[in-house]
Amino acid sequence: MSSIDASGNAKTVIGGHKSRTSALLLLLHMRTFVALILVFAFFAIAAPNFLTTGNMLIISKHVALNAILAIGMTFVIIAGGIDLSVGSIVGLCAMVAGYLVLYGIDLGFVGVAYSVQFNTIEICLIVLVVGIFIGWINGMLITKLNVAPFIATLGILYVARGSALLFSDGRTFPNLAGNPEYGSDTFRIIGSGTFFGLPVSVWIMVVVALGAAYLATRTPLGRHIYAVGGNERGAALSGVNVDRTKLFVYMFSGLCAALVGLIISSQLQASHPATGETFELNAIAAAVLGGTSMSGGRGRIAGTIVGAFVIGILADGLIMMGVSSFWQTVIKGLVIIAAVVVDQVQQKLQARVVLQQNAN
Amino acid sequence: MTDANPIGLSIRNGSKIYPGTQALKNVDFDLRMGAVNVLVGENGAGKSTLMKIIAGVEQLNGGTIEIDGQQVVFADKTDAAKHGVGIVFQELNLFPNLTVAENIFVGHEKTRAGIHIDSQAQRTAAAALMKRLEQNIDPDTPLGNLRIGQQQIVEIAKALAENARILILDEPTSALSAAEVEVLFRVIGDLRKQGVGIVYISHRLEELIRIGDYITVLRDGAITGSRSMQGVDIPWIVANMIGSASKEFPKTGDHELGNEVFRVDNVCLPSPAGGYAVDHMSLSVREGEIVGLYGLMGAGRSELLECIMAQHPNSSGQIFIGGKPVKEKSVSGRIRRGLALIPEDRKRDGLVQIMTIRENLTMSSLYDFTRGFHLSLKAEASKAAEFVKRMAIKIASLEHPVSSLSGGNQQKVVIGKALMTRPKILLMDEPSRGIDIGAKAEIFRTMRRLAEDGLGILFVTSDLEEVLALSDRVLVMANGRLTGQFPAGASAAEVISAATPNLNRVETQ
Numbered sequence: 001m002s003s004i005d006a007s008g009n010a011k012t013v014i015g016g017h018k019s020r021t022s023a024l025l026l027l028l029h030m031r032t033f034v035a036l037i038l039v040f041a042f043f044a045i046a047a048p049n050f051l052t053t054g055n056m057l058i059i060s061k062h063v064a065l066n067a068i069l070a071i072g073m074t075f076v077i078i079a080g081g082i083d084l085s086v087g088s089i090v091g092l093c094a095m096v097a098g099y100l101v102l103y104g105i106d107l108g109f110v111g112v113a114y115s116v117q118f119n120t121i122e123i124c125l126i127v128l129v130v131g132i133f134i135g136w137i138n139g140m141l142i143t144k145l146n147v148a149p150f151i152a153t154l155g156i157l158y159v160a161r162g163s164a165l166l167f168s169d170g171r172t173f174p175n176l177a178g179n180p181e182y183g184s185d186t187f188r189i190i191g192s193g194t195f196f197g198l199p200v201s202v203w204i205m206v207v208v209a210l211g212a213a214y215l216a217t218r219t220p221l222g223r224h225i226y227a228v229g230g231n232e233r234g235a236a237l238s239g240v241n242v243d244r245t246k247l248f249v250y251m252f253s254g255l256c257a258a259l260v261g262l263i264i265s266s267q268l269q270a271s272h273p274a275t276g277e278t279f280e281l282n283a284i285a286a287a288v289l290g291g292t293s294m295s296g297g298r299g300r301i302a303g304t305i306v307g308a309f310v311i312g313i314l315a316d317g318l319i320m321m322g323v324s325s326f327w328q329t330v331i332k333g334l335v336i337i338a339a340v341v342v343d344q345v346q347q348k349l350q351a352r353v354v355l356q357q358n359a360n
Numbered sequence: 361m362t363d364a365n366p367i368g369l370s371i372r373n374g375s376k377i378y379p380g381t382q383a384l385k386n387v388d389f390d391l392r393m394g395a396v397n398v399l400v401g402e403n404g405a406g407k408s409t410l411m412k413i414i415a416g417v418e419q420l421n422g423g424t425i426e427i428d429g430q431q432v433v434f435a436d437k438t439d440a441a442k443h444g445v446g447i448v449f450q451e452l453n454l455f456p457n458l459t460v461a462e463n464i465f466v467g468h469e470k471t472r473a474g475i476h477i478d479s480q481a482q483r484t485a486a487a488a489l490m491k492r493l494e495q496n497i498d499p500d501t502p503l504g505n506l507r508i509g510q511q512q513i514v515e516i517a518k519a520l521a522e523n524a525r526i527l528i529l530d531e532p533t534s535a536l537s538a539a540e541v542e543v544l545f546r547v548i549g550d551l552r553k554q555g556v557g558i559v560y561i562s563h564r565l566e567e568l569i570r571i572g573d574y575i576t577v578l579r580d581g582a583i584t585g586s587r588s589m590q591g592v593d594i595p596w597i598v599a600n601m602i603g604s605a606s607k608e609f610p611k612t613g614d615h616e617l618g619n620e621v622f623r624v625d626n627v628c629l630p631s632p633a634g635g636y637a638v639d640h641m642s643l644s645v646r647e648g649e650i651v652g653l654y655g656l657m658g659a660g661r662s663e664l665l666e667c668i669m670a671q672h673p674n675s676s677g678q679i680f681i682g683g684k685p686v687k688e689k690s691v692s693g694r695i696r697r698g699l700a701l702i703p704e705d706r707k708r709d710g711l712v713q714i715m716t717i718r719e720n721l722t723m724s725s726l727y728d729f730t731r732g733f734h735l736s737l738k739a740e741a742s743k744a745a746e747f748v749k750r751m752a753i754k755i756a757s758l759e760h761p762v763s764s765l766s767g768g769n770q771q772k773v774v775i776g777k778a779l780m781t782r783p784k785i786l787l788m789d790e791p792s793r794g795i796d797i798g799a800k801a802e803i804f805r806t807m808r809r810l811a812e813d814g815l816g817i818l819f820v821t822s823d824l825e826e827v828l829a830l831s832d833r834v835l836v837m838a839n840g841r842l843t844g845q846f847p848a849g850a851s852a853a854e855v856i857s858a859a860t861p862n863l864n865r866v867e868t869q
Binding site (some may be wrong): 003194217218219220221222223224226229230231233234235236237238240241297298354 | 390442456669671690691692694695701703709710711712713714715719723724727728730733734735738756760764766
């Protein structure tokens with residue numbers, strides 16, 4: 001039996017065979033990162049214009065959208081749930097943003113012939129509240145009305161998408177340039193601006209990722225998310241407020257989706273009601289690729305970010321090499337499955353190493 | 361002797377190596393037919409491994425298995441079942457979403473023409489088995505609605521349904537009440553008469569002596585004693601098991617009891633089957649007092665603890681801590697008021713198996729290490745390390761998953777988690793269930809020590825010896841009601857008669 005020193009670190013003697021096992025384990029542990037380096041290196045050599053600053057910026061802008069959604073998704077999955085509605089929330093929030101930029105809120109419905117106009121910050125806040133509110137509905141359906149997460153968020157997927165279409169009768173809101181008079185001409189910065197040479201959307205991703213990683217590892221709420229996904233009943237009996245924890249993850253996921261909706265409508269200077277279709281699947285893929293377990297309780301924000309980059313680089317790199325989009329889809333699927341298979345191997349090996357250490 | 365009980369299965373020179381550990385070392389084991397072969401040893405001694413090999417779940421790395429003199433190799437459990445070996449695992453392997461009858465016949469369904477399940481035949485056969493096991497369980501009940509003790513009976517029925525010639529029972533009584541144990545023993549007696557070879561594993565030594573014909577003792581993967589049961593006594597078993605005789609129960613301390621710290625007043629829980637699962641229960645616990653709550657399976661003991669821990673929103677009644685009513689409706693609120701529960705089912709309710717030992721230990725006390733919303737991992741780890749030391753939990757690293765620990769050490773993690781919240785009253789539901797003698801003794805010593813420090817303890821148990829030896833006061837429940845109250849040193853007969861209300865019509869007012 002190894003002894004424990006005061007700080008809780010185990011002193012274990014590592015022999016030659018074991019160190020090879022732990023080296024392999026470390027490699028498996030970092031597998032998504034290794035995959036990222038391999039994919040990156042491959043395209044750097046195989047695709048001529050891959051390693052240019054311009055291309056890197058384009059890729060990072062693409063990745064940022066999926067990564068932000070995937071961060072929200074990661075919390076939901078760790079807590080033992082799933083959120084299929086994020087793509088639709090992106091679409092609805094994009095429409096709300098477009099409407100506010102173009103028209104503001106017409107007070108005609110309360111009998112006043114006047115419409116309120118908003119500046120960029122106010123528009124952003126309203127859109128984020130809309131996203132959080134839809135997440136709250138998801139959470140209430142799941143915790144208070146006991147609807148299975150898959151079903152609840154599938155229902156909201158349709159409701160939110162339908163609402164997005166109703167907003168404009170299916171049409172696009174074009175020319176979201178904003179109006180300097182109302183202070184909304186800065187709306188374009190969210191999607192097209194840069195800050196220290198990086199797109200604003202990438203900065204948003206960085207801030208969300210750092211915040212989420214902090215939340216996951218350094219706050220009681222983060223720990224509760226893992227506990228609820230690992231054993232809901234055990235967590236409840238330990239005094240964890242299960243309902244509140246679940247409610248939070250869906251609201252956070254809604255917030256992430258709203259951010260993406262804002263970025264896209266700003267980037268395109270237009271809002272289309274079909275924005276964000278099937279985004280939820282890419283978000284799930286990034287989370288799973290990054291080591292998040294679909295059965296809950298396991299996953300890391302850093303893994304998800306790396307997963308999102310693997311998917312993004314793979315997609316853009318294949319396009320640059322002229323690989324057909326049909327093949328791209330096949331390759332993406334194979335990569336996801338391979339990631340999960342490797343994950344299973346790692347779990348097995350890890351359990352064996354722990355057993356070994358306990359036996360000694 | 362040999363003629364009456366021929367050897368049905370034997371293992372010669374059996375070895376089993378798991379990565380990093382040798383679970384069995386050159387074991388010679390004979391299984392006699394028409395007899396109860398008891399197998400005993402501490403946790404990790406290799407009992408379960410040996411049984412898994414006989415049942416075909418695991419394969420030997422070295423050595424041979426013979427059945428009726430023919431050498432055999434079991435590919436898997438189905439293969440072993442074809443040779444007439446049936447096993448009831450310590451951990452239940454049942455489906456809560458299926459009915460009792462469906463559970464009994466899962467994997468070997470009774471069918472017409474090989475495809476259509478003959479539900480009627482299954483139901484009839486299941487009802488017959490339930491009758492044979494003297495259980496009043498409807499074969500159409502979903503298994504999830506049964507108590508753990510009843511589920512264990514279903515597990516036994518499942519093995520009986522396959523007409524096993526060799527039946528392995530791994531800790532079959534750990535969740536059973538005294539009455540259910542009697543039923544099981546009668547069934548075992550019948551099977552023995554029919555020539556079935558039974559292997560019986562248990563931590564309850566008195567049980568082994570009562571029921572066994574042959575005994576085999578394992579220690580660290582090797583057999584340290586093997587003989588006919590005649591003349592075997594508990595000291596002999598213990599000596600072979602752990603090398604030297606040890607006392608299982610610590611002496612009752614003679615410290616002064618303090619004031620009443622905890623009171624339950626008129627708690628009721630309506631039962632879904634009508635009537636009450638907990639029927640107007642009132643009790644109190646003093647500082648430093650260990651109160652044992654004894655009763656048969658289904659008496660409402662666990663439900664009472666669940667009511668106290670805010671698990672049943674439709675329960676009524678009041679609870680008081682230090683004389684002040686507890687109004688909090690949430691578990692976390694009740695923990696803050698000084699209540700802590702050690703649940704009966706460690707795996708399902710006590711721990712988050714995939715999380716680390718550290719994370720499990722601090723699960724209920726995270727806000728102690730939190731300023732604002734920042735959780736200090738350093739403060740958390742040092743507190744966890746302190747409790748590992750205090751509870752003498754054997755671990756290699758705080759960062760390993762809690763699932764890598766043995767049952768006894770997992771239980772210590774659960775207790776450590778509860779103690780970290782600095783409770784005033786500790787509720788323990790079957791604290792010694794499924795852990796070996798050494799770990800049990802340690803848990804009991806810990807309970808004593810905590811009581812001496814002024815903690816009030818209310819513990820539920822189905823083990824008569826345990827409740828008598830450990831309690832300062834014994835309470836007995838039956839049919840949801842309090843049916844008896846005894847001081848320390850009460851006689852076993854009194855306690856049993858209070859727990860069996862059919863024999864006991866005395867008014868409790």
